[in-house]
Amino acid sequence: MTQQETAGAPATGWWTEAVIYQIYPRSFADSDGDGIGDLPGITARLDHLAELGVDAVWLSPFYPSPQADAGYDVADYRDVDPLFGRLGDADKMIAEAKARGLRVIVDLVPNHTSSAHRWFQAALAAAPGSPERQRYVFRDGKGPQGAAPPNDWQSVFGGPAWTRVPDGQWYLHLFDTGQPDLNWDSPEVRAEFLDILRFWLDRGVDGFRVDVAHGLIKQADLADWQEPHEILSGQEVDKPRPPMWDQDGVHEIYREWRRLLDSYGGERILVAEAWVEPAERLAHYVRPDEMHQAFNFEYLLAAWTAPAQYAVITRSLEATDAVGAPTTWVLSNHDVVRHASRLALPIGAPRPNGIGIGDPQPDAALGLRRARAASLLMLALPGSAYLYQGEELGLPEHTTLPDEARQDPTWERSGHTERGRDGCRVPIPWEADAPSYGFGPTDASWLPQPPSWAEYALDRQRGVPGSTYELYRTALRLRREHGLARGPLEWLSTGDEVIAFRNGGLTVLTNFGQAAVSAPAGEVVQSSAPLDEDGRVPTDVTVWVRA
Numbered sequence: 001m002t003q004q005e006t007a008g009a010p011a012t013g014w015w016t017e018a019v020i021y022q023i024y025p026r027s028f029a030d031s032d033g034d035g036i037g038d039l040p041g042i043t044a045r046l047d048h049l050a051e052l053g054v055d056a057v058w059l060s061p062f063y064p065s066p067q068a069d070a071g072y073d074v075a076d077y078r079d080v081d082p083l084f085g086r087l088g089d090a091d092k093m094i095a096e097a098k099a100r101g102l103r104v105i106v107d108l109v110p111n112h113t114s115s116a117h118r119w120f121q122a123a124l125a126a127a128p129g130s131p132e133r134q135r136y137v138f139r140d141g142k143g144p145q146g147a148a149p150p151n152d153w154q155s156v157f158g159g160p161a162w163t164r165v166p167d168g169q170w171y172l173h174l175f176d177t178g179q180p181d182l183n184w185d186s187p188e189v190r191a192e193f194l195d196i197l198r199f200w201l202d203r204g205v206d207g208f209r210v211d212v213a214h215g216l217i218k219q220a221d222l223a224d225w226q227e228p229h230e231i232l233s234g235q236e237v238d239k240p241r242p243p244m245w246d247q248d249g250v251h252e253i254y255r256e257w258r259r260l261l262d263s264y265g266g267e268r269i270l271v272a273e274a275w276v277e278p279a280e281r282l283a284h285y286v287r288p289d290e291m292h293q294a295f296n297f298e299y300l301l302a303a304w305t306a307p308a309q310y311a312v313i314t315r316s317l318e319a320t321d322a323v324g325a326p327t328t329w330v331l332s333n334h335d336v337v338r339h340a341s342r343l344a345l346p347i348g349a350p351r352p353n354g355i356g357i358g359d360p361q362p363d364a365a366l367g368l369r370r371a372r373a374a375s376l377l378m379l380a381l382p383g384s385a386y387l388y389q390g391e392e393l394g395l396p397e398h399t400t401l402p403d404e405a406r407q408d409p410t411w412e413r414s415g416h417t418e419r420g421r422d423g424c425r426v427p428i429p430w431e432a433d434a435p436s437y438g439f440g441p442t443d444a445s446w447l448p449q450p451p452s453w454a455e456y457a458l459d460r461q462r463g464v465p466g467s468t469y470e471l472y473r474t475a476l477r478l479r480r481e482h483g484l485a486r487g488p489l490e491w492l493s494t495g496d497e498v499i500a501f502r503n504g505g506l507t508v509l510t511n512f513g514q515a516a517v518s519a520p521a522g523e524v525v526q527s528s529a530p531l532d533e534d535g536r537v538p539t540d541v542t543v544w545v546r547a
């Protein structure tokens with residue numbers, strides 16, 4: 001049997017059952033009143049996360065960066081951007097999290113650096129063909145004077161994926177011009193990232209979320225690809241894979257990283273951000289000697305219908321079981337419309353890249369109702385779950401952000417056709433009556449907060465029965481008590497309107513249909529909304545019942 005065919009024994013370790021909370025540092029808590037969240041702000045709010053009952057946090061990048069893509073353009077992988085604090089603040093945050101029993105995962109961005117990175121500056125200063133240029137993907141252009149880009153690839157954010165430098169060569173950037181792609185055939189690049197991993201492992205982090213994990217290796221001939229270049233390739237098994245995504249060569253990189261992490265002990269983990277379909281292909285990233293987890297974006301994207309949810313849950317479990325990895329579940333992150341708004345959009349409509357003024361506005365009440373049902377369904381599934389800051393408050397997308405305030409490069413690069421991701425990145429509300437809703441000590445907020453957010457503030461929900469915050473807390477407690485993360489899941493109903501399963505001594509039922517349905521027999525321990533007067537489960541409600 002080859003390595004690829006080996007089914008692993010089921011993995012054990014903290015991550016297999018963990019609920020991991022994503023902190024988007026710019027928008028979590030601001031300690032100094034400059035309107036940008038920072039590391040001391042996070043440290044001061046860690047008690048909230050301990051009280052909520054999560055196991056770990058994952059922080060989006062806080063490294064020195066020109067912020068061309070909100071920090072996913074890293075200029076120095078071994079330091080902290082002054083916007084967010086200093087290296088000592090990172091050490092303090094890690095120590096304080098650990099003191100509360102929270103593990104810490106940091107973001108690693110290996111597909112590209114910032115154009116301000118010393119390596120890219122050296123590449124610009126050096127000649128075509130130089131070792132400095134070998135660390136990136138520089139090519140001559142096509143056509144007369146090489147004036148046309150080397151191939152037809154488009155940036156994920158819109159526009160060409162190539163930018164020309166003064167001496168006439170072009171460099172590849174699958175994202176913004178400020179994010180040149182690294183050349184992962186370069187031994188120097190490989191050695192550098194092993195060293196960056198060591199730097200953060202030595203500082204005590206429990207793992208890395210690996211950005212664009214499916215992008216590091218490009219097809220060697222950089223062949224043209226006449227298709228849209230969305231990050232989600234949405235591949236059918238029998239169709240050719242895009243030349244920039246999910247190339248087989250990425251896996252040996254992760255095997256090498258895995259050996260390094262294992263040499264540290266302490267159960268450090270790698271989590272793949274890989275927009276790869278189908279689930280079987282994604283499962284390659286979590287084979288026993290590679291990464292520990294991969295985000296399940298197929299789940300995030302699944303339609304809010306009983307058949308679609310049943311299908312994605314079974315497919316996800318089967319695909320990861322086959323390699324012995326835990327399944328993961330996620331509904332929101334800093335790149336997609338928050339699920340409290342997304343789930344109110346017409347079912348089956350294409351996923352929008354942001355919502356803005358003039359767009360059809362999602363129904364907030366319907367969105368919240370479905371979001372609560374979806375979250376209770378997700379938290380009852382075996383495996384590990386990822387939460388995105390603010391979802392525990394039922395926070396919607398900011399869907400009327402003034403376009404002038406937008407900062408996601410998508411908005412400019414797409415020629416104002418795609419609004420982009422700012423609406424899910426707005427600083428979160430802590431206190432209803434404080435300036436910036438308690439995000440920081442002043443009114444300042446790098447993206448404006450909507451006037452309607454007081455009702456979502458933590459202090460309006462804490463201790464309030466039925467609030468979304470208390471729903472999450474109870475769900476996380478019961479999830480732990482009943483060992484729901486361990487499974488196994490046993491299906492009871494997989495109809496057109498309802499799905500129901502048994503897990504950990506609970507019966508979990510979600511009603512997607514138009515009419516109320518009977519609740520499973522037993523004691524209702526959790527419900528995403530009140531049952532009706534006859535004790536039936538209404539539309540868009542999930543119940544947990546102890547039989």
Ligand code: NOJ
Nearest residue numbers: 069072175211212334335
């Ligand atoms: C995925 C990150 O989640 C996203 O925010 C970023 O823009 C791209 N990778 C590029 O780094």
Ligand code: MG
Nearest residue numbers: 030032036038
């Ligand atoms: Mg600040």
